[in-house]
Amino acid sequence: MIIGLAVVLAMLVAVVVDASAAYLQRQGLDTVADGAALSGADLGATGQETYTTGVPEEELRLTPEAVRDAVRAYLAATGAYAHYPGLTFDVAVDANEHRVLVEVRAPIDLPLTVPGAPGRASIGATGSAVVAVDRP
16 A cells, blocks of 8 residues: 555656646746747838838738748747757737737656656747837
């Protein structure tokens, strides 16, 4: 009975440690996703056309290519690719609402494994930002 209880206790410790590692990585990815969305919205809406034609009177245009490039540059500049090996991202642009949605995903190596559970998992986070012209 003592051996069985020790096995159950060890599995419980492994589950708690793995859940804590996953939670901490998701918190870090939340920060990365929020920063990438803000950067994508800002740089995607104030691209080269803003410098050549000025800020438009009615609305800023978000182009998916410019947003994607801004997000990629942000992730490289902040070292996110090095900190989260295998990091991938997806960008969605809602031009009607001037909204940028960034989803990041990265594999996580779980510190401990429970027998029968996968040793490698993937975790993700989503960030969004809205950009619009403020007129007095």
